[in-house]
Amino acid sequence: MIFGRxxxxxxxxxxxxxxQGPAAGAAPQAPAISLVPAPAHxxxxxxxxxxxxxxxxxxxxxxxxxxxxTAYFAALLRRTSGLTLTRRVQxxxxxxxxxLRDPAATxxxxxxxxxxxxxxxxSASQTAGLFYGAVTLWQILTSSKGAAPRVTVPALRxxxxxxxxxxxxxxxxxxxxxxxxxxxxxxxxxxxxxxxVLQWHLTDDQGWRLEIKKYARLTRVGAWRVxxxxxxxxxxATHRPRLYGGFYTQVQVRDIVAYAAARNVTIVPxxxxxxxxxxxxxxxxxxxxxxxxxxxxxxxxxxxxxxxNVDDRTFGFLEDVLTETMAxxxxxxxxxxxxxxxxxxxKASPRIQARMRALGIADxxxxxxxxxxxxxxxxxxxxxxxxxxxxxxxxxxxxxAAITSWRGIDGAVAAAKAGHDAVxxxxxxxxxxxxxxxxxxxxxxxxxxxxxxxxxxxxxxPASLSDDARKHIIxxxxxxxxxxxxxxxxxxxxxxxxxxxxxxxxxxxxxxxxPAGFMARMPAEIARYDAFGLPHGxxxxxxxxxAPRTRDSHALKPCSDAIVLSVEGPVPAAGQRxxxxxxxxxxxxxxxxxxxxxxxxxxxxxxxxxxxxQIGADAQxxxxxxxxxxxxxxxxxxxxxxxxxxxxxxxxxxxxxxxLVSASGAIxxxxxxxxxxLLFTRPALDPYWALHSVRLxxxx
Ligand code: ACM
Numbered sequence: 001m002i003f004g005r006x007x008x009x010x011x012x013x014x015x016x017x018x019x020q021g022p023a024a025g026a027a028p029q030a031p032a033i034s035l036v037p038a039p040a041h042x043x044x045x046x047x048x049x050x051x052x053x054x055x056x057x058x059x060x061x062x063x064x065x066x067x068x069x070t071a072y073f074a075a076l077l078r079r080t081s082g083l084t085l086t087r088r089v090q091x092x093x094x095x096x097x098x099x100l101r102d103p104a105a106t107x108x109x110x111x112x113x114x115x116x117x118x119x120x121x122x123s124a125s126q127t128a129g130l131f132y133g134a135v136t137l138w139q140i141l142t143s144s145k146g147a148a149p150r151v152t153v154p155a156l157r158x159x160x161x162x163x164x165x166x167x168x169x170x171x172x173x174x175x176x177x178x179x180x181x182x183x184x185x186x187x188x189x190x191x192x193x194x195x196x197v198l199q200w201h202l203t204d205d206q207g208w209r210l211e212i213k214k215y216a217r218l219t220r221v222g223a224w225r226v227x228x229x230x231x232x233x234x235x236x237a238t239h240r241p242r243l244y245g246g247f248y249t250q251v252q253v254r255d256i257v258a259y260a261a262a263r264n265v266t267i268v269p270x271x272x273x274x275x276x277x278x279x280x281x282x283x284x285x286x287x288x289x290x291x292x293x294x295x296x297x298x299x300x301x302x303x304x305x306x307x308x309n310v311d312d313r314t315f316g317f318l319e320d321v322l323t324e325t326m327a328x329x330x331x332x333x334x335x336x337x338x339x340x341x342x343x344x345x346x347k348a349s350p351r352i353q354a355r356m357r358a359l360g361i362a363d364x365x366x367x368x369x370x371x372x373x374x375x376x377x378x379x380x381x382x383x384x385x386x387x388x389x390x391x392x393x394x395x396x397x398x399x400x401a402a403i404t405s406w407r408g409i410d411g412a413v414a415a416a417k418a419g420h421d422a423v424x425x426x427x428x429x430x431x432x433x434x435x436x437x438x439x440x441x442x443x444x445x446x447x448x449x450x451x452x453x454x455x456x457x458x459x460x461x462p463a464s465l466s467d468d469a470r471k472h473i474i475x476x477x478x479x480x481x482x483x484x485x486x487x488x489x490x491x492x493x494x495x496x497x498x499x500x501x502x503x504x505x506x507x508x509x510x511x512x513x514x515p516a517g518f519m520a521r522m523p524a525e526i527a528r529y530d531a532f533g534l535p536h537g538x539x540x541x542x543x544x545x546x547a548p549r550t551r552d553s554h555a556l557k558p559c560s561d562a563i564v565l566s567v568e569g570p571v572p573a574a575g576q577r578x579x580x581x582x583x584x585x586x587x588x589x590x591x592x593x594x595x596x597x598x599x600x601x602x603x604x605x606x607x608x609x610x611x612x613x614q615i616g617a618d619a620q621x622x623x624x625x626x627x628x629x630x631x632x633x634x635x636x637x638x639x640x641x642x643x644x645x646x647x648x649x650x651x652x653x654x655x656x657x658x659x660l661v662s663a664s665g666a667i668x669x670x671x672x673x674x675x676x677x678l679l680f681t682r683p684a685l686d687p688y689w690a691l692h693s694v695r696l697x698x699x700x
Pocket of ligand 1: 339340389406
């Protein structure tokens with residue numbers, strides 16, 4: 001639903017009117033009502049209405065959808081404001097949930113709210129709209145700080161509906177596994193921001209997480225792996241590595257899907273093919289393209305070369321898997337991945353080359369296109385639509401397929417021009433595994449910083465698209481990949497509050513785009529997160545200024561930015577896992593503006609990390625530096641990495657449970673302020689030293 005400029009001026013004016021408190025010279029004012037995402041049309045009116053425990057909640061008894069929404073609303077309010085309301089058949093000065101007779105009046109997800117001195121009415125044509133009306137009314141009632149059993153709200157009128165139909169988050173439950181309770185809490189948090197699609201990443205190289213009855217080995221074998229850095233995850237009882245993994249049973253999946261549906265969240269399962277298929281190939285080697293299949297599910301990150309083969313029997317397997325998947329997930333779309341399928345194994349396999357020639361297909365991109373078309377036909381025959389990452393455009397896109405554009409938005413532009421639907425999910429701005437702020441308190445993730453403001457600044461209606469093509473942009477999605485997000489709480493932290501900015505891009509009209517207004521509405525949203533115990537990043541991150549002489553890796557600058565990650569190290573005997581920020585292609589750090597006057601020593605704390613990254617031939621680009629002592633040395637160079645070596649400190653070997661080791665040594669006397677280049681010698685790719693912190697020590 002696109003709203004005209006005129007209506008939007010009304011919203012801006014209404015939000016300005018809704019601002020409370022003294023004006024001139026005061027701190028930025030919080031609006032009287034803080035709605036996220038902003039509604040399409042809001043008018044503030046004269047008068048107000050007070051809600052307290054005597055306010056009746058009224059919904060038509062003959063309308064089960066309205067009944068469920070009323071109960072959901074009451075639960076939200078009870079949780080966050082201490083107000084307990086009771087449902088009644090009728091009553092004066094009530095909050096009423098009312099279905100409109102015209103089933104199309106507000107669209108599927110739209111709704112209206114009227115607050116007058118006589119009460120509140122939420123109305124909508126469809127249950128989804130009533131649900132969003134309930135969420136907005138709850139936000140209206142929780143716009144100011146503190147829980148009160150009595151809330152006065154200004155009279156107003158809202159007429160609202162979404163800009164896009166697909167407002168999504170992707171959660172990667174493969175690289176690290178989350179509990180059923182966490183997935184439900186994540187869905188709840190999405191629903192409170194009117195996000196309506198959870199793309200659930202369930203299969204990949206590092207695990208298969210969906211129970212498939214016909215192929216038990218997918219989860220019996222494919223769901224388990226030896227964790228990275230095996231030495232520290234040894235079970236002291238058995239002296240064997242503890243296996244890491246898990247999967248979702250079909251009973252659990254049905255429960256999660258129903259839970260999400262009740263919150264207007266559609267779960268779109270992602271079953272990856274033809275690449276990101278290693279866990280399945282470990283479980284069933286006959287599915288693979290090489291005669292030497294992988295022997296174990298790996299805990300390396302990156303892109304593996306293992307692809308499914310193109311035998312009819314393999315399609316039989318995939319169709320069986322998709323049949324069970326479709327029985328669990330009623331979504332119109334089924335996501336089949338299609339990304340990062342490096343074709344080396346297809347090129348090297350005489351059997352696959354022979355099949356390609358027999359099919360009259362010119363190259364491996366064409367073969368992938370044929371593969372995806374064949375799966376697309378199967379899904380279409382079962383009333384579903386295929387969606388895949390933008391690589392499915394290569395070699396020709398399957399009829400009626402939609403794409404998720406992640407390598408920028410070029411894929412979406414190409415798909416839309418060809419008449420195909422596209423979801424915008426470009427890296428890095430909508431890759432929420434990127435850090436959202438600097439500072440040692442940020443959990444692990446990709447090293448690039450994508451702030452809340454960066455997300456809010458993303459334009460989902462690029463000028464490069466004609467009006468016709470723009471109609472094929474069906475929405476926006478942000479992805480939470482979990483290679484470097486081991487703890488489920490950190491997956492929520494990565495998602496919020498940036499998901500609020502995404503929600504506003506996906507829901508609110510473009511002409512109402514208002515970065516300052518959004519930020520002014522966010523403190524109330526953060527308070528709602530806190531009321532639910534939802535982990536989240538800070539609104540205005542204030543990284544602790546590094547002590548001038550002691551700096552954590554997050555307060556240093558990577559020397560380069562090829563693949564900057566903030567990765568967790570091994571488990572220490574006690575305490576938290578240390579986190580290390582560095583460019584894995586070049587573990588080297590700049591200590592900026594070090595005052596070296598009277599500094600005589602330097603102490604380094606470092607971890608020896610496994611090089612568990614599948615980066616193909618790029619690994620050869622990593623410079624090794626021959627060490628002079630058994631465990632290598634830590635070096636400090638003056639001004640830049642080619643400068644004079646002013647410290648050269650042999651590293652000790654880490655003990656069995658030591659996540660960090662320290663070393664200390666002399667630093668050649670200098671005066672004044674200099675940048676320092678910090679690096680380690682390295683005999684081989686794996687393992688390697690990553691700096692955790694350094695300390696400049698004064699002395700004689
Ligand atoms: C992706 O990030 N490989 C879709």
